[in-house]
Amino acid sequence: MIQYRKILELYKKGMSQRTISASIGSSRQTVSKVINRAKEKEITVLTDEMTNTWLKSQLFPSQTPRGRGFVEEDWRYVHAELKKKHMTLRLLHKEYEIRAADEQRLAYSYRTYCQHYNDYARTHRLTLPIKRKPGELLEVDWAGETLHLKDRMSGEAITVYVFVASLPFSQYSYVEGFLDMTAKSWGLGHIHAFEYFKSVPEVLVPDNLKTGVTKAIHAEPVLNEAYRELADYYQTVIVPTRTVKPKDKASVEGNVGYVSRQIIMGLRNIQCFSLGELNAAIHEKLEVLNTTPFQKRDGSRQTVFDTEEHPYMLPLRQPPFEISDWRVSKVQKNYHIQVDRQYYSVPYEYVHCQVDVRLTLDLIEVYFKDSRIASHKRLTGDTGQYQTCVDHMPEHHRKYLAHSPESCLEWAKTVGPNMEKLCTVIIENNVEKRALNILAGIQRLEKQYSVNALETSAEILMGVTMHPTLTGLKQVLKRQKKRQMTESSKTSSQRNTDKNFGFVRGANYFGGNQ
Incomplete structure (x- = not known):
């Protein structure tokens, strides 16, 4: 590139064109042309605004893009x-x-x-916008530095882990402290970040931590089920970074260091006794961090986010996502699964099968091959409680549970008043367990005898004794059946006998009945 300003400066100092040519590495013809054109344009004094670019456009306008016929772009x-x-x-x-x-x-x-x-x-951005679209990415991570709470009783220090979420385009950040780094805390950090931003990005970029990624495969990583469920609820996508590649989420890595200096170190001498108190202090520091003007660009994190990034982000879905925990359980022979020492029923067809269990604060859902087969309200309190749905039982188990004095009396009413009276006496004269066994035997008799036969036999039995038994009822039923069979055979015999049969003429023949 021709050094127009250098040529004119040396010429003003009285140096010859040959010396100038040797000094700056340009030909004598070029040096002569620049000096002569400066004389024609009457450029005698060089100011700070007269850069090489400006001098070129003034001395040789035909060599500028517009002068050569190019269309200038905005x-x-x-x-x-x-x-x-x-x-x-x-x-x-x-x-x-x-x-x-x-x-x-x-x-x-x-x-x-x-x-x-x-x-x-x-000259206008620290990073090119073609690399970071507004509202496209949210990079998340745990800070390496930690904070501490003070236990009121023992005075011991309780470690607080710091969750950081950063939008690469605006550098707008969210920070919150948690008592652990479990999947539940990881999910809550995301939910609170979305609520702080009042919107959701298109892509989440986490590290390959176990609470987010089960198996780190660059092409198709296996995501934690609860984390994937959270992303599906907010209609965003999870794209983990490559392993040992911190530059894949450079913004959050840089903000982690910045947060460590501005927030974590700023709170190192503050004594807090509760997590809420500490997070309130973090939030105050965070507001200062997000509203502090940039040093090398216009505005602040807050203003850039509000004006340039927030309009491009996805709307925040309501109500907030409910954090869940996923486990694997085996259905026991009693068609129940054990979760936290509590027992929940599933359809009996899935006995001995492996099922996936989704746990929320107050709900438990059971899945078999991605299909939900049962759901229950989560049990709390004493361990060893059972929650059983009647529809999950086999037929004979449902009948056994439904067998009670009340159900027996309801059945007796369908037979007749005498059967109802019989069942009432049996219940009054026996303990409940024995009475239920007797009544179950009476109900089974319905398979062998008709309702009318049961009602008639009950009437007969109650007429001869005030202490009816199952054996007595069976004997009455057998006698009644035998009597009906005898009467039926006689009637049939009379019906089949012809009075005019054989050689016996009878009294009618002789006019004896006239």
Whole structure:
């Protein structure tokens, strides 16, 4: 590149053109041309604004893009358009070429177009917007440094782990402390971050920690079921980083260090006795961090988020997601599963099967091959409690549980008043367990005898004794059945006998009945 300003400065100092040419590495013809053109333009004094670029445009306007016939692009417009989703430099360059053709002027090649935009972008952004779309990513991680609570009783220090979520485009962050780094705390950190942002990003970028990723495979990582369920609820996608690749989420790594310096170190001398008190102090520091103006760009994290990023994020779904825990259990022979020493029923067809169990604060759901087969309200209090749904039982188990004095009396009413009276006497004269066994035997008799036969036999039995028994009822039924069979055979015999049969004429023949 020709050093226009250097040539003029040396010439003003009285150096010859030959010496200037040797000093800056340009030909004598170039040096002579620059000096002569400066005289023609009457440029006698060099000011700070007269840079090489400015001097070139003034001394040789025909060599500028506009002077050579190129259409100048509005790079501020290009920069703003690239913030939109699915927008690329290739598409903007095609539009630029169409506009140049309409004006019958020259257009930059795609390579030159990209070079000019990169020159512009480097002077206006720390990172190129083509790499970080607004509202696209949310990077999450646990901070390496920790805070502490003071136990009121023992005075011991309780470790508090710090969750950090950062939006790469605006650097807008969320920070919260937890007593552990379990899957539940990990999920709550995400939910509270979404509520703080009042929106949801398109992609979540976590580290390969066990609470988020079960198996770290770069192409198709196996996600923790509870974490995947949270992402599905908020309609976002989880894209974990590569293992041992912190630059894949450089923003949150940088913010972790910044948070450690501004918040964690800022609270190192504050004594708190509860997690809520500590998180309130963290929130105050966080507001200061997000509203502090940038040093090398306009605005602050808050203003950039509100004006440039928030409109592109997904709306926050309500109500908030309910954190769940997933476990695997085996259905026992009594068609129940054990969870936290409490027992819940499933349909008896799944006995000895492995099932997935989803636990929430007040609900338990049982899945077999991704299909829900049972759900129960979660039991609390004493261990060893059973929660059983009648529909999950086999038929004979349902009948056994339904067998009670009340159900027996209801059945007796369908037979008749005498059977009801018989069952009432049996219940009054026997302990409940024995009475139920007798009544069960009476109900089984319905398979052998009709309702009328049971009612008639009950009437007969109650007429001869005030202490009826199952054996007595069976004997009455047998006698009644035998008597009916005898009467039936006589009636049949009389019906089949012909009075005119054989040689016996009878009294009618002789007129004896007239």
